[in-house]
Amino acid sequence: MCSSEELEYPQKLLDYQCGFLVSKTMFTACELGVFDLLHEVQEPIAATTIASRLSTSVDGMERLLDACVGLKLLKVELKNNEGHYSNTDVSTLYLVKSSPKTLYHMITYYSQTTYKLWHFLPEAIREGKSQYERGFGISSKEVFEAIYRSEEEMLKFLYHMDTIWTICGKDIIQAFDLSVFCSVYDLGGCTGGLAKHFVSTYNETTVTIMDLPSVVQTAKKKFVTDEEQRIHFLEGLFMTGQKKNALIC
Numbered sequence: 001m002c003s004s005e006e007l008e009y010p011q012k013l014l015d016y017q018c019g020f021l022v023s024k025t026m027f028t029a030c031e032l033g034v035f036d037l038l039h040e041v042q043e044p045i046a047a048t049t050i051a052s053r054l055s056t057s058v059d060g061m062e063r064l065l066d067a068c069v070g071l072k073l074l075k076v077e078l079k080n081n082e083g084h085y086s087n088t089d090v091s092t093l094y095l096v097k098s099s100p101k102t103l104y105h106m107i108t109y110y111s112q113t114t115y116k117l118w119h120f121l122p123e124a125i126r127e128g129k130s131q132y133e134r135g136f137g138i139s140s141k142e143v144f145e146a147i148y149r150s151e152e153e154m155l156k157f158l159y160h161m162d163t164i165w166t167i168c169g170k171d172i173i174q175a176f177d178l179s180v181f182c183s184v185y186d187l188g189g190c191t192g193g194l195a196k197h198f199v200s201t202y203n204e205t206t207v208t209i210m211d212l213p214s215v216v217q218t219a220k221k222k223f224v225t226d227e228e229q230r231i232h233f234l235e236g237l238f239m240t241g242q243k244k245n246a247l248i249c
């Protein structure tokens with residue numbers, strides 16, 4: 001049932017209609033390095049300075065900064081009649097690239113990959129298939145071949161996946177009592193985001209991550225340190241219909 005307010009004024013629909021404008025404003029500020037610069041300078045600075053440091057137009061930057069103030073991603077104060085901008089506490093924690101809790105990698109993935117693919121949502125619904133071919137010129141039937149179309153793209157995806165666990169991993173692990181399991185296999189365990197929370201919550205548990213060889217090699221190099229000794233890796237393929245590796249859990 002709709003409320004009479006909703007029938008009088010379609011606020012929800014207007015919000016849905018404009019949702020992508022909000023997303024793209026935050027994505028753009030992240031990608032251009034606005035939050036990183038403001039974190040680096042550690043004091044409120046004018047739009048002209050920000051535009052010059054980030055090599056953008058002044059007019060465009062002023063509009064972006066004011067939109068970010070409206071979205072509460074930035075703060076502004078007047079000094080000599082000129083707006084000076086700084087990060088909010090939330091932006092410092094989640095939007096600055098160097099923060100341990102940064103969403104930067106997930107945001108840039110959404111901006112550069114997910115956003116582009118969602119442009120073809122009508123085609124995806126009509127055809128019932130992913131739109132990597134239209135979006136990125138990759139015709140593979142295997143979606144992970146498209147996602148991992150280059151080493152650079154694979155790394156971007158892995159950082160994107162890892163970010164999710166830095167935000168909600170602890171809550172997910174603590175939502176269940178998993179203490180009875182001393183040996184855990186994480187199929188498609190990727191960078192070990194879940195595994196790290198597992199071994200830090202349960203002192204006796206070992207986790208074996210099974211993933212594609214290239215992913216395992218990158219995870220070992222860039223995401224899991226030697227100190228995390230209770231995390232092991234297994235290279236292989238699952239669900240391909242090919243009997244390349246037997247996996248017994």
Ligand SMILES: C[S@@+](CC[C@H](N)C(=O)[O-])C[C@H]1O[C@@H](n2cnc3c(N)ncnc32)[C@H](O)[C@@H]1O
Nearest residue numbers: 144161188189190193211212215236237238239
């Ligand atoms: C959506 S990601 C999820 C990653 C991880 N479970 C997480 O939550 O962060 C799916 C994972 O499955 C892996 N994967 C996809 N197809 C695979 C296959 N045929 N064999 C092994 N791993 C595969 C990918 O490399 C990726 O790490």
